[in-house]
Amino acid sequence: MTIRLREAWTSLVKAEDYEAHMADAGQAQANANLVVEYLRLQPTEPGATLLFVGAGTGQMFDFAPPSLLLPFDTTFTDINPEYLHRLAARLGLVEGLRHRELLDDVEDSRLRRGFKLVLGVLVLEHVDWRRAVATMCRLAEERAFVVIQENPPTLATAITLNRPIIGTMNVFRDCSPVLIPRSEVEAEFRREGLSPRYFAETRCRRQENAGPRLREKDPPDLTSSDFGRNCPHFVPKAPFLPQA
Numbered sequence: 398m399t400i401r402l403r404e405a406w407t408s409l410v411k412a413e414d415y416e417a418h419m420a421d422a423g424q425a426q427a428n429a430n431l432v433v434e435y436l437r438l439q440p441t442e443p444g445a446t447l448l449f450v451g452a453g454t455g456q457m458f459d460f461a462p463p464s465l466l467l468p469f470d471t472t473f474t475d476i477n478p479e480y481l482h483r484l485a486a487r488l489g490l491v492e493g494l495r496h497r498e499l500l501d502d503v504e505d506s507r508l509r510r511g512f513k514l515v516l517g518v519l520v521l522e523h524v525d526w527r528r529a530v531a532t533m534c535r536l537a538e539e540r541a542f543v544v545i546q547e548n549p550p551t552l553a554t555a556i557t558l559n560r561p562i563i564g565t566m567n568v569f570r571d572c573s574p575v576l577i578p579r580s581e582v583e584a585e586f587r588r589e590g591l592s593p594r595y596f597a598e599t600r601c602r603r604q605e606n607a608g609p610r611l612r613e614k615d616p617p618d619l620t621s622s623d624f625g626r627n628c629p630h631f632v633p634k635a636p637f638l639p640q641a
């Protein structure tokens with residue numbers, strides 16, 4: 398990770414500018430949908446420990462009810478304390494929600510293993526991503542889920558420059574996040590011991606194999622299968638069957 402990108406996130410990008418940018422692009426809503434869908438399609442048991450690395454301000458909870466986390470024991474990390482305060486304020490609105498926010502660097506984490514599921518939403522592009530993947534794999538006891546940015550081939554920059562950029566988000570003109578090909582992310586997770594699954598595709602294949610009765614009764618959910626195609630989650634290399 399270059400100094401500038403780290404500096405951007407620790408001291409230059411104001412939370413309100415980041416949030417305005419993400420809301421404007423529809424990305425905060427998209428992130429919320431992806432996490433909700435993931436937890437719906439790959440449920441994890443009540444009481445499970447969830448870790449969100451590079452969690453930011455928790456803007457996704459403006460679009461997904463934070464109460465969705467009530468069954469879990471959740472930890473959120475970031476390198477910007479102001480973002481984490483904002484996140485804590487959002488989650489604090491829900492009584493009974495078990496959450497803690499920690500300043501922690503995903504490239505060199507001080508956390509100990511013990512999280513059932515580790516989620517990284519739009520973080521890898523902003524850090525030394527191989528180190529971040531190593532951290533996620535070290536901390537995840539069962540699985541990991543990532544959302545990475547993929548641009549259409551015609552779009553060269555990570556931040557779309559053909560619309561106005563809000564306030565301090567302009568810093569990314571000078572220190573652009575680096576998009577990572579999905580194949581490289583998958584290979585790195587594999588190297589660290591977790592293999593990729595596009596669970597919704599598997600789910601649809603299983604339904605197709607199950608014959609017409611099941612297909613009629615329980616048709617593949619297109620939103621889910623699009624989602625599953627785009628966002629890998631990573632599981633131990635041992636055989637794993639997603640729950641249909």
Ligand SMILES: C[S@@+](CC[C@H](N)C(=O)[O-])C[C@H]1O[C@@H](n2cnc3c(N)ncnc32)[C@H](O)[C@@H]1O
Nearest residue numbers: 406451452453475476477502503504518519524
């Ligand atoms: C594009 S934002 C994504 C935030 C949030 N996950 C979301 O989807 O809105 C990237 C986040 O990664 C955080 N970040 C950058 N470098 C980091 C590092 N080395 N360790 C942990 N978090 C980091 C930033 O502060 C920022 O909150």
